[in-house]
Amino acid sequence: MTGRASRKPNAESGRVSGEPLTAAALDQLFRDARTYNKFLPREVPDDLLHELVDLMKLGPTSANCSPARILFAKSEAAKARLKPHLSEGNRDKTMLAPVCAIIGYDLAFYEHLPRLFPHTNAKSWFEGKDEKIRETAFRNGTLQAAYLIMAARALALDCGPMTGFDPAGVDEAFFAGTTVRSNILCNLGYGDGASLKPRSPRFAFDEIAEII
Amino acid sequence: MTGRASRKPNAESGRVSGEPLTAAALDQLFRDARTYNKFLPREVPDDLLHELVDLMKLGPTSANCSPARILFAKSEAAKARLKPHLSEGNRDKTMLAPVCAIIGYDLAFYEHLPRLFPHTNAKSWFEGKDEKIRETAFRNGTLQAAYLIMAARALALDCGPMTGFDPAGVDEAFFAGTTVRSNILCNLGYGDGASLKPRSPRFAFDEIAEII
Numbered sequence: 001m002t003g004r005a006s007r008k009p010n011a012e013s014g015r016v017s018g019e020p021l022t023a024a025a026l027d028q029l030f031r032d033a034r035t036y037n038k039f040l041p042r043e044v045p046d047d048l049l050h051e052l053v054d055l056m057k058l059g060p061t062s063a064n065c066s067p068a069r070i071l072f073a074k075s076e077a078a079k080a081r082l083k084p085h086l087s088e089g090n091r092d093k094t095m096l097a098p099v100c101a102i103i104g105y106d107l108a109f110y111e112h113l114p115r116l117f118p119h120t121n122a123k124s125w126f127e128g129k130d131e132k133i134r135e136t137a138f139r140n141g142t143l144q145a146a147y148l149i150m151a152a153r154a155l156a157l158d159c160g161p162m163t164g165f166d167p168a169g170v171d172e173a174f175f176a177g178t179t180v181r182s183n184i185l186c187n188l189g190y191g192d193g194a195s196l197k198p199r200s201p202r203f204a205f206d207e208i209a210e211i212i
Numbered sequence: 213m214t215g216r217a218s219r220k221p222n223a224e225s226g227r228v229s230g231e232p233l234t235a236a237a238l239d240q241l242f243r244d245a246r247t248y249n250k251f252l253p254r255e256v257p258d259d260l261l262h263e264l265v266d267l268m269k270l271g272p273t274s275a276n277c278s279p280a281r282i283l284f285a286k287s288e289a290a291k292a293r294l295k296p297h298l299s300e301g302n303r304d305k306t307m308l309a310p311v312c313a314i315i316g317y318d319l320a321f322y323e324h325l326p327r328l329f330p331h332t333n334a335k336s337w338f339e340g341k342d343e344k345i346r347e348t349a350f351r352n353g354t355l356q357a358a359y360l361i362m363a364a365r366a367l368a369l370d371c372g373p374m375t376g377f378d379p380a381g382v383d384e385a386f387f388a389g390t391t392v393r394s395n396i397l398c399n400l401g402y403g404d405g406a407s408l409k410p411r412s413p414r415f416a417f418d419e420i421a422e423i424i
Contacts, residue, residue: 020366020368021237021241021366030268030270030271053421055238055242058242059358059361059362060373066414066415069421073424115413116412117412142354142355144358145355146359147358149355150359154242200328202269202328203269205262208280210282210283211286212286212287
């Protein structure tokens, strides 16, 4: 491929330009990665979930607002509490998954901006502006859900993200009395490749993108 | 790290379990990756933008709905058309960036579901349900924006994502007469490391996550 970065120190900045990841890494992140409905009976260690969060939280959010909040439902009790709020097709597979990450966003995220974005009064951009708060929390919490998916794949975990659940029910069961709202669920584990069907089709470049 | 995947064929599925990416790859994707306001004067080739889209489009969306639509503003004319709709702090840096990806979502995404998700009548889940359409397009288009950021980093590009712009103005300038709505802008290029300031703080695990 022409025009690519090479690992040479850049004279102007001192920065070492990176190279693209290897083909195997791109496969793991994108080309071979799939949504799994079935996982191998193999535990996801707690320290790996810590590592996952410590990566995903580094992804960019607007004004570093970082609204995502995550409950990793790993115990049978936690998964049973989730079960009645899942759409029927998501129930059994989630009960059998090693972990289900309940990914929400905190509508009070802006209270933390004096710490997260200290060089200006970013909190004042949001106070009293409910629609802007909701949109910012939803957009950035969703970006962070995608960072979690990509970080999981980078750590050799497989994902089964879902939006087929009753958000009000999940909020009542897990976030009652808080300002957190559920957004996306993501089963995590080591996927059972035997359960995969062929990947659904994707658009061609020209159908969804243009260089102008 | 205990309990990690090893590259052994799995007897049950035939699948070869992956290993975590190397520390250098995790650095490139997350730990050393930063939001850049300034880029080196170095072109981003068109074929790299094609490769970028061909990776990001593989990321998961609900019912494979794939609502993201991307205009890569690379010409001076396209960037000049964008300029008046950027918030002041985003103007000059975007004019100087090699490319600005205008990432939108198509509110008519469900028209494509018979092709993208052919095994059921998913189109009927959305027809006539404006709020569900809007929420699904926004959520999944935002997931895809994050996939684009991660794919760009995987290809050794640097990103400068932004939401500081007038969406109505961008829609009028670039998506008039279509069902596409702008969501996130993302400058792309080879970042100038000399322009970086220290990374803003992040939450600790226990402040945003819990294993239950």
